Amino acid sequence: MSFYEPYSELSQEAKSLDSAIASLMEELEATNWYHQRYETASDSDLKEIMLHNRDEEIEHCAMLIEWLRRNVPEFDRELRAYLFTDDRLTEVEASVTAAGSSGPPARNSLGIGSLRGR
Numbered sequence: 033m034s035f036y037e038p039y040s041e042l043s044q045e046a047k048s049l050d051s052a053i054a055s056l057m058e059e060l061e062a063t064n065w066y067h068q069r070y071e072t073a074s075d076s077d078l079k080e081i082m083l084h085n086r087d088e089e090i091e092h093c094a095m096l097i098e099w100l101r102r103n104v105p106e107f108d109r110e111l112r113a114y115l116f117t118d119d120r121l122t123e124v125e126a127s128v129t130a131a132g133s134s135g136p137p138a139r140n141s142l143g144i145g146s147l148r149g150r
């Protein structure tokens with residue numbers, strides 16, 4: 033748990049967001065660990081297991097990113113802008129802003145209203 037504010041004052045949305053983000057961080061860390069173990073394993077069977085496990089962690093990362101996209105509109109907007117494009121990533125923001133439809137994410141809200149009622 034990584035709560036920086038009084039737990040009792042946090043909404044269920046904030047708690048769910050924390051859970052998703054903490055889990056994503058753990059999955060990314062595990063991906064890194066398995067990849068390093070894959071690279072250094074000398075036993076071929078163990079090497080294969082490490083690679084398999086790394087790839088499963090990547091799957092878990094993708095599931096959590098998709099949860100964030102579905103539940104936090106700003107993630108949805110940014111992922112739609114940055115994923116699956118061949119554009120230079122440093123130029124995506126400029127093209128999104130120029131398009132004018134969505135603009136930069138709101139800075140004062142996580143916009144997780146869609147979590148309400150869950």
Ligand SMILES: [Fe+2]
Nearest residue numbers: 059088089092
């Ligand atoms: Fe995992």
